Amino acid sequence: ETGVTQTPRHLVMGMTNKKSLKCEQHLGHNAMYWYKQSAKKPLELMFVYNFKEQTENNSVPSRFSPECPNSSHLFLHLHTLQPEDSALYLCASSLREAGANVLTFGAGSRLTVL
Amino acid sequence: GQQLNQSPQSMFIQEGEDVSMNCTSSSIFNTWLWYKQDPGEGPVLLIALYKAGELTSNGRLTAQFGITRKDSFLNISASIPSDVGIYFCAGHLLIIQGAQKLVFGQGTRLTINP
Numbered sequence: 001e002t003g004v005t006q007t008p009r010h011l012v013m014g015m016t017n018k019k020s021l022k023c024e025q026h027l028g029h030n031a032m033y034w035y036k037q038s039a040k041k042p043l044e045l046m047f048v049y050n051f052k053e054q055t056e057n058n059s060v061p062s063r064f065s066p067e068c069p070n071s072s073h074l075f076l077h078l079h080t081l082q083p084e085d086s087a088l089y090l091c092a093s094s095l096r097e098a099g100a101n102v103l104t105f106g107a108g109s110r111l112t113v114l
Numbered sequence: 115g116q117q118l119n120q121s122p123q124s125m126f127i128q129e130g131e132d133v134s135m136n137c138t139s140s141s142i143f144n145t146w147l148w149y150k151q152d153p154g155e156g157p158v159l160l161i162a163l164y165k166a167g168e169l170t171s172n173g174r175l176t177a178q179f180g181i182t183r184k185d186s187f188l189n190i191s192a193s194i195p196s197d198v199g200i201y202f203c204a205g206h207l208l209i210i211q212g213a214q215k216l217v218f219g220q221g222t223r224l225t226i227n228p
Contacts, residue, residue, distance in 0.1 A: 042218045090157075102159060108156045110154075
């Protein structure tokens with residue numbers, strides 16, 4: 001148990017479906033992140049939320065829509081995805097006031113787009 | 115630019131052997147982090163380094179923050195089967211006015227033959 005819980009762990013969806021990924025942390029952290037992990041690529045930062053405010057969007061297509069209702073919960077809403085969006089989506093959290101911004105990751109949601 | 119070059123990309127070793135991997139960059143980093151990712155899981159922090167020249171151990175793992183602040187290495191001594199996984203380096207770049215950016219290496223995939 002890492003303190004960051006992601007659901008579902010596996011998701012298969014068609015290109016016309018709408019689904020959501022959920023992330024929850026009970027570490028008292030104030031920043032939350034979505035990363036995309038594709039095979040043979042470095043981790044790609046997608047979104048950053050600091051105190052529920054989105055502070056970074058790394059040119060992510062609008063078919064990915066994040067939501068952060070509070071500092072403990074983060075969602076990634078998915079709609080009209082493409083097969084190349086199939087990947088492991090990792091949520092992470094951190095305490096931004098710390099001298100070093102050390103991220104704690106969840107186990108990830110493995111997404112397959114048919 | 116700010117890319118981290120991690121090497122080797124993969125390693126195939128015998129159980130009991132020592133392992134060494136490193137990350138280099140043309141940019142200066144404030145901190146270095148080493149993560150391990152087991153199959154089907156998210157990355158887990160192994161070691162965090164905060165000062166140039168710092169040498170830190172965690173059991174059979176040893177990591178160092180390079181004097182130039184542009185590199186770091188991770189050593190694993192007497193490898194065991196549970197060391198199998200992907201190892202990522204990550205570093206914090208100071209951007210402006212205290213803002214930091216976390217950059218990840220491409221990962222080193224470790225395979226151990228019993």
